[in-house]
Amino acid sequence: MVVNINQSTLSLEQGDITQQDTEAIVNAANKSLKGGGGVDGAIHRAGGPQILKECIQIGGCETGEAVITGGGNLKAQYVIHTVGPVYRDGLHREPELLENAYRNSLNLASSKRIKSIAFPSISTGAYRYPLEGASEIALKTSINYLKAHSDIEMIRFILFGQSALKVYSDTLNQLTQP
Ligand code: ADP
16 A cells, blocks of 8 residues: 655555665664564564674664664665564553654654665564554654655555554555545
């Protein structure tokens, strides 16, 4: 599914984030930046040891913040590492922190003159953020960013599996219906 926002595109696809040819891909990292399971593990396996080396030099990342490294052996030139919130009950600033993770990743991309970026569904794996709520925050934040910033030309969401793609598609339909 693809929608146009001003001169830019926002698309949803099923796939593997490590295979994307966007200038940057986003990692759903943890605060230590020392690697982990899920997307984080997949990115470090596919990208090779250089990414972890740069992460260790950076030292860590707070929840909702974002940092950037090179892409190692990946097709993407950069990896933006952001840390989403661990979901407890929705009453511990989880929505705000998830929005910050997306917005700070996009701000960092803009500051590096990156024009195309691919996101996974941050916080919805090991961090257990419910997919419906997370998709709404991910897509609203991206749409609002593209409305306000014309420098980013493409945001791609790479969903792992048919059911995640369906939830994101339903949410995007709701948000973009006239
Ligand atoms: P978090 O700790 O932020 O929850 P996870 O990596 O556990 O991060 O999961 C985030 C989302 O990424 C989940 O929906 C998971 O299914 C998905 N995912 C796992 N591996 C990949 C991959 N290679 N490409 C894209 N998405 C992936």
